[in-house]
Amino acid sequence: MLVSRLLDWGVETVFGLPGDGINGVMEGLRRHADRIRFVLVHHEEAAAFMATAYAKATGRLGVCLATSGPGGIHLANGLYDAKLDHQPVLAITGMQETSVLGTGYQQEVHLDRFFSDVSVYNEMVVNPAQLPGLVDIAIRTAYARRGVAHLTVPNDIQVAEAGQQPYEAVAPARPPATAPISLPPQVRPRDEDLRAAARLLDDGGRTAILAGIGARGAGRLVEQLAEVLGAPVIKTLSGKMVLADDSPYTTGGLGLLGTAPSEDLVEDIDTLVMLGTNFPYTKHLPQPGKVQTVQVEIEPVRVGVRMPTQLPLVGDVAATLEALLPMLHRRTDRTHLERYQAKMRDWRAKMAALESPRRDPIAPQYLASLLDDLATDDAVLTCDSGTIATWAARHWTIRGNREFYLSGNLATMAPGLPYAIAIQHAYPDRQVIAFQGDGGFAMLMAEFHTACRYRLPIKVVINNNNSLGQILWEQMVLGYPEHGIRFGEPQADYAAWARGCGALGVQVDKADALGPALREALAHPGPALVDVAVDPNEPPMPGKVTYEQAKEFGRAFLRGQPNKVAIATTLFKDRIQRLRRA
Known part of the structure; x- marks a missing residue:
């Protein structure tokens, strides 16, 4: 009954790991194996x-399955990723038999309580007759509230007769199934709110647009708004794919992984338009009270959370802009926009200068840029958190139908490989690349075997600095000497692991071998992994370095930074490369 109900909702894929706490569910999946695909993983977190x-890439419900106790606990990190990035996910877990609950039975973890914070809907099935209705409500809630729904089903309920009501002598007739609702509905603001926003924007001066993942699919309309307002467009990291990176309107990202022009822009405006974003890093936004803000947001609760908002527009970005644009008057003064177009030309030249193939060890910027050059125009790049996100943000360009995914607000390590596997399942004909650091890959590297087992042609490119690079630089900026971040010897051979799984595995430590290795991997018909030894002393510098950051960076050197000579040399090389390009 459970699996049939999932099929009624159009669920085609379930990701999970069996256990004796979900044997009944696994039997349901076996009986319907011709209609639903169960993807066996090595770890429930994956x-x-x-x-x-799957939810991020397709817009459809993502479903994961775990056994009772520790199996369900392992789901937590990935489910918080869904919660914080507002993705519709259904988690199904097992539970001990109802007759032993409350007795401290083996692996008795009340997962409905454990998941109370992560979920928008969270129930334990205690009566077989509940099941169809609870599945419907769980899925509707996951879609409507853009979050995690959780159902936990005790062992004895899983194998009970469908529709059984054990507490009634005669079970009443079961009501007919309700058809799944069409999702998602399109929402647009009220006309009076749109007219008020148009008046504010027409009267505004120097304007910027901050576009997030909620503006996905509305890129053409965002560019039209930028043209009308003469306003540069900042993209959040999760919203990187909203506009092409060579768009004449964008100044790229904001924050530690962003660009200097975007940092300058937020200090140089009196009007801000926020489109489909709840950008959390408020210290990188304009000071409250300095700007007038128009925010387009589908979830009313999130309006004004980051910035005081004079005109909240509750609606879809696309529907809102289609209604708003005809109400606006085009600005004839293009000075503001042209100033930041010039700044972006300078920034792009500086980034290109760091992509030198002549550096030894290999510059991570060169690895990222070469991957960018060789990948197809409809490639999907998945990424981990850490320094790898900096290189992807600045050197992986959105063009054509490219997409880019990472853990946004949770910013956890390890999702790059599982993301790639799920997206390749969803889009078997697209090129899918996991761009990972060695730290993130190592956490869930067993899932590369999963990709091989399902013959998924994913490509994994490891930016291997043999360390937890982001932590290293954070320690230095905070003024601490380096501690606990370098893995040392012996170094793991991830290419050998790939070959052991039956895939292509290549190890690279020289820049002149990098191009041939990436071309071979991208052309390989099956899964492939390229493990690239990069310069471990390359700093992921912010777009603009503050005085305090520079001061603490210097103090860390003076307090015994063990690699200060190598780091100083790398920084000097970066400066020389920029001067050469200039």
Whole structure:
């Protein structure tokens, strides 16, 4: 009954790991194997990441399955990723038999209580007659509230007769199934709110647009708004794919992984338009009270959370802009926009200068840029958190139908590989690349075997600095000497692991070998992994370095930074490369 109900909702794929706490559910999946695909993983955390990525990439419900106790606990990290990035995911877990609950039975973890914070809907099935209705409500809630729904089903309920009501002598007739609702509905603001927003924007001066993942699919309309207002467009990292990176309107990202022009822009405006974003890093936004803000947001609760908002517009970005644009008057003064177009030309030249193939060890910027050059125009790049996100943000360009996914607000390590596996399942004909650091890959590297087992042609490119690079630089900026971040010897051979799984595995430590290795991997018909030894002393510098950051960076050197000579040399090389390009 459970699996049939999932099929009624159009669920085609379930990611999970079996266990004796979900034997009944696994039997349901076996009986319907011709209509629903069960993807066997090595770790439940990966299953939750896969469900999240599936939802991000397709807009459809992602479903993950775990056994009772520790199996369900393992889902938590991936489910928080879905929660914080507002993705519809259904988690199904097992539970001990109802007759032993409350007795401290083996692996008795009340997962409905455990998941109370992560979920928008969370129930334990205690009566077989509940099941169809609870599945419907769980899925509707996951879609409507853009979050995690959780159902936990005790063992004895899983194998009970469908529709059984054990507490009634005669079970009443079951009501007919309710058809799944069409999702998602399109929402637009009220006309009076749109007219008020148009008046504010027409009267505004120097304007910027901040576009997030909620503006996905509305890129053409965002560019039209930028043209009318003469306003540069900042993209959040999760919203990187909203506009092409060579768009004449964008100044790229904002924050530690962003660009200097975007940092300058937020200090140089009196009007801000926020489109489909709840950008959390408020210290990178304009000071409250300095700007007038128009925010387009589908979820009313999120309006004004980051910035005081004079005109909240509750609605879809596309529907809102289609209604708003005809109400606006085009600005004839293009000085503001042209100033930041010039700044972006300078920024792009500086980034290109760091992509030198002549550096030894290999510059991570060169690895990212070469991957960018060789990948197809409809490639999907998945990424981990850490320094790898900096290189992807700045050197992986959105063009054509490219997409880009990472853990946004949770910013967890490890999802890059599970994301790639799920998205390749969803889009078997697209090129899918996991761009990972060695730290993130190592956490869930067993899932590369999953990709091989399902013959998924994913490509994994490891930016291997043999360390937790982001932590290293954070320690230095905070003024601490380096501690606990370098893995040392012996170094793991991830290419050998790939070959052991039956895939293509290549190890690279020289820049002149990098191009041939990436071309071979991208052309390989099956899964492939390229493990690239990059310069471990390359700093992921912010777009603009503050005085305090520079001061603490210097103090860390003076307090015994063990690699200060190598780091100083790398920084000097970066400066020389920029001067050469200039």
